[in-house]
Amino acid sequence: MNTYEHETEPVDEAATPEKTKIVIRLLDKIETTTSSNSVGN
Amino acid sequence: MRLPRVKFEHRPHRYEDGTIRIGGEIYGIAAEIADPYGWVWTALTLMDGTRSRDEIAQRLRLAHPELPDATSIVEQLVATRYVEDAAAVPPAGLSERELDRYSRNHAFFRAVDTMPRAHGWETQLRLKSARVVVLGLGGTGCHAAWALAAVGVGTLHCVDPDLVELSNLNRQVLYGQDDVGRPKAEAAVARLRAVNSDISVTGERRRIGSRRELDDLIAGYDALALCADRPTGHGIRVWANRACAAANIPWAGGGYNGPLVTVGCFAPGAGACYECLSSGEEARRRPGTPVDLGGPGVIATSAGVSGQLVAHALLGLLTGVPVPPVGTIQGVNLIAADHHVWVRHPPRPGCPVCGTRAGGPEHNSSGRMTEIDAGLNE
Numbered sequence: 540m541n542t543y544e545h546e547t548e549p550v551d552e553a554a555t556p557e558k559t560k561i562v563i564r565l566l567d568k569i570e571t572t573t574s575s576n577s578v579g580n
Numbered sequence: 581m582r583l584p585r586v587k588f589e590h591r592p593h594r595y596e597d598g599t600i601r602i603g604g605e606i607y608g609i610a611a612e613i614a615d616p617y618g619w620v621w622t623a624l625t626l627m628d629g630t631r632s633r634d635e636i637a638q639r640l641r642l643a644h645p646e647l648p649d650a651t652s653i654v655e656q657l658v659a660t661r662y663v664e665d666a667a668a669v670p671p672a673g674l675s676e677r678e679l680d681r682y683s684r685n686h687a688f689f690r691a692v693d694t695m696p697r698a699h700g701w702e703t704q705l706r707l708k709s710a711r712v713v714v715l716g717l718g719g720t721g722c723h724a725a726w727a728l729a730a731v732g733v734g735t736l737h738c739v740d741p742d743l744v745e746l747s748n749l750n751r752q753v754l755y756g757q758d759d760v761g762r763p764k765a766e767a768a769v770a771r772l773r774a775v776n777s778d779i780s781v782t783g784e785r786r787r788i789g790s791r792r793e794l795d796d797l798i799a800g801y802d803a804l805a806l807c808a809d810r811p812t813g814h815g816i817r818v819w820a821n822r823a824c825a826a827a828n829i830p831w832a833g834g835g836y837n838g839p840l841v842t843v844g845c846f847a848p849g850a851g852a853c854y855e856c857l858s859s860g861e862e863a864r865r866r867p868g869t870p871v872d873l874g875g876p877g878v879i880a881t882s883a884g885v886s887g888q889l890v891a892h893a894l895l896g897l898l899t900g901v902p903v904p905p906v907g908t909i910q911g912v913n914l915i916a917a918d919h920h921v922w923v924r925h926p927p928r929p930g931c932p933v934c935g936t937r938a939g940g941p942e943h944n945s946s947g948r949m950t951e952i953d954a955g956l957n958e
């Protein structure tokens with residue numbers, strides 16, 4: 540079993556027209572929740 | 581992906597300025613997408629599992645005639661972690677009972693996965709095909725083995741030389757009073773089989789006394805959960821480091837020193853090995869500082885956190901979900917809530933275990949690990 544078979548092909552940014560390039564920004568720690576109370580058990 | 585659908589738990593909402601928030605509110609998943617023209621919002625709204633990618637692009641074009649390339653928007657979104665295929669059916673490799681048993685795993689892996697997947701059961705299938713040795717069935721090992729069995733690691737082999745003692749029962753979750761005097765390996769196997777009969781659990785009463793014996797023990801396995809602490813010093817952990825490097829398999833090792841609980845996570849070819857990390861730590865300490873890795877004082881919570889961290893690290897090492905913190909030691913101090921352990925050091929140049937990568941086995945390291953390695957070079 541190959542342990543590190545987790546990668547997908549990187550998006551070829553050059554092939555994506557500049558005007559329709561979606562920028563997805565992962566939120567910082569301070570922008571996300573710090574409490575998990577009462578979400579599940 | 582036939583019928584793209586935004587994952588339920590990642591469903592987006594929009595701020596007043598049009599910026600899209602997607603992926604809930606947990607750090608590591610949640611994201612924002614700038615969307616000044618509303619194109620992305622429309623595309624996400626159309627991704628409700630009832631339309632093909634072409635149909636979505638077509639409708640997107642109708643809604644936004646000025647959009648230069650609707651297909652590109654759709655393709656970029658289906659390549660993210662936030663979209664699943666509504667047409668996907670569970671794979672044949674899992675029984676009805678397993679689909680039910682692991683339904684909460686499925687939802688968890690789906691939520692934290694960083695990659696788009698065909699049907700979302702890939703992580704569970706990887707676990708099912710995984711073969712793991714749990715070495716040491718004390719406080720850490722009991723909890724680690726229980727978690728690995730419960731989560732569905734397909735093959736578990738449990739190893740410990742000792743007999744169950746009454747004083748073990750304050751923390752060693754696999755044993756009951758009736759097991760006192762019984763070999764731990766035997767009692768653990770019986771308990772784990774009772775927890776999950778959809779996996780294969782074996783065990784042996786055995787003490788590992790040399791690196792060579794550890795080589796033999798892990799041969800044919802995919803990973804090692806190191807939950808034994810003897811021999812100490814340059815003993816079992818160094819053997820594990822070298823044996824796993826030679827076998828080209830990842831490993832995680834955990835333990836506690838009173839209330840301080842830590843786990844190390846290592847994989848050949850990615851990040852620092854255990855010896856690189858521990859020599860970095862030795863160099864950081866004041867010379868002569870005594871190092872004590874564990875003592876007789878321990879309670880159920882320390883042992884539980886320790887074993888669960890080991891199991892959690894192994895899940896990442898085996899499946900990539902979540903992405904494992906390879907080449908690090910992490911942990912918590914149970915008497916100091918503001919103390920979160922996070923140790924990383926770069927691989928030592930010329931390390932005899934991990935420093936010969938050019939000719940060694942290749943692994944693709946994850947994006948996040950690359951980031952960490954880059955950070956170390958700054």
Ligand SMILES: [Zn+2]
Pocket residue numbers: 852853854855856857927928931932933934935
């Ligand atoms: Zn090394």
